[in-house]
Amino acid sequence: MSAKTPTRLEPDEPGIAEAARLLGEGGLVALPTETVYGLAADARNDRAVARIYEAKGRPSFNPLIVHLPDLAAVEEIAELPGAARDLAAAFWPGPMTLVLPLREGAGLSPLVTAGLPTVALRLPAHPAMRAVLEAFGGPVAAPSANPSGRISATRAEHVIAGLGHRVDAVLDAGPCAVGVESTILAPGETGLRLLREGGLTRENVEAVAGPVTEDVTPGKVEAPGQLSSHYAPGVPVRLGGNxxxxxxxxxxxxxxxxxxxxxxxxxxxxxxxxxxxxxxxxALAAARGAGAIRVADVPDEGLGRAINDRLRRAAAPRD
Incomplete structure (x- = not known):
């Protein structure tokens, strides 16, 4: 791919058709979701998925979320136990990802699951993303469209600044409404585990599924966004105080x-x-030559838990 600015597509019929065409040819397309922009590729195409890792500089042990248009597509790829069905009925399409047992012969690139026996699946609610999924007609792997470990992209401009020519096109549908990544849940025999705080609050989840067990940074990475250092600006982030x-x-x-x-x-x-x-x-820190970014306290309740999760990871020591 030549070193040029990615094509900027409108979220209209021609733009959606072009995005689907590029995905079908193994291209990388940044697509809007209600949470953040995703760096999308055909989840069945080994080379295309490898390009996601290359573009992001992402560790190969960190799995990717697969985006699908409907529950029928989910059932072709993963097993869907009763607890997962209840969650799907309540919160899909929307900012929830479920980690489910991968079906044999699901057809996904093994790079998507990072060698795990599970797969992270989501039905996004953003109309432009849903239109691309329908036009493409297949599963789409789409982690956040930013360099690995850096700040996620909530506007097309963020994608272009962070990834530039490593992306073939950006479908520009303006700013993302939710602004933090999806909540990741893992239903299992021992109950429901919360693997990542996100745009769906714990209170809403527990109203449907009962108490959840928090497991946001396990010893082994099971889902995207669990690395201790993540979402980081170019200077250290300090939390609390003035x-x-x-x-x-x-x-x-x-x-x-x-x-x-x-x-x-x-x-x-x-x-x-x-x-x-x-x-x-x-950008302001770079312009001033400032040594750090200081973020005021945010209440650790509702969406505040997802905000604080991202801020703690942004402030974590860098590898």
Whole structure:
């Protein structure tokens, strides 16, 4: 692929058809979801999936989420026990990923599952993404469209700045509404495990499925987004308190800060703006020569848990 800016596609019929065509030819297309932009490829094509890892600089042991249009497509790839069916009925399409037993002969590239006997599946709600899935007619692997470990992309501009010519095209449907990745759940014989906090709150999950067991950073990576250091800007992130003179400050709620997740203290607004604000803070830190980014405390409830999960990983020591 030549070193040029990726083609920018409109979320209309021609743009969706072109995105589907590129996927069918083994291309990489950044697609919008309600959570973040995904770096999409044909999940059955070994070479195309390998290009995802290459473009992101992603460790091969970190599995990918497969996006599908409907429950029938899910059942072709994975086993769907009763607890998973209840969750699917309640929250799909939407910002929920289920880790399910992989069916024999599912036809996915083994690179998608990173050698695990399970597969992470999601039915996205974004109309443009759903239209591409219908037009393409196959499973699409789509991790977040950013360099591995760095800030996720919630706008087409973030994709282009982070991945540039490594992507063939970007379907630009504007900013993502949810702004943090999907919640990842693993139904099993011992109950429901929460593998990643995300755009579906724990309270909503427990209202349908009962108590969940938190297992967000197990010894072995089972699902995307479980690496301890992830979502990181170019300078260290420090959590809590007020920004020092050499730091870029990100606030939450009323108060003075360089940038603010939500001046009214709205967790939904803060989640939607989180990665956009981190991108802005990263650029501001570079422009100022600032040594760090300081983020104010965010309540650890509802969507605040997903926000704090991302912030803790952004602040974790780098490998």
């Amino acid at each position: 920004a020092e003179a050499e730091e870029v400050g990100i606030g939450f709620g009323p108060g003075t800060a360089d940038l603010n997740l939500s001046e009214t203290g709205d967790l939904v607004e803060a989640a939607a703006r989180l990665f956009d604000i981190l991108h802005e803070a990263d």
